[in-house]
């Protein structure tokens with residue numbers, strides 16, 4: 389079991405699962421769910437190494453550094469702290 393959290397709330401996620409549902413519980417806004425619109429941009433404060441690699445869609449949207457698109461991320465395990 390992995391954990392996706394913000395500074396004031398956390399949600400359990402199965403290992404190697406999409407973080408979409410958990411991110412919605414943490415109030416991350418979503419649009420296309422396909423890596424096209426950029427709505428679900430998050431900043432990863434801790435645990436970037438616990439997320440899947442950036443997708444080509446994220447690179448096309450200009451995700452740099454700690455930025456990710458939540459609809460494109462899977463959590464491998466462990467804890468990931470985000471800010472939205």
Ligand code: FES
Nearest residue numbers: 419420421426459
């Ligand atoms: S919801 Fe559109 S890029 Fe993630």
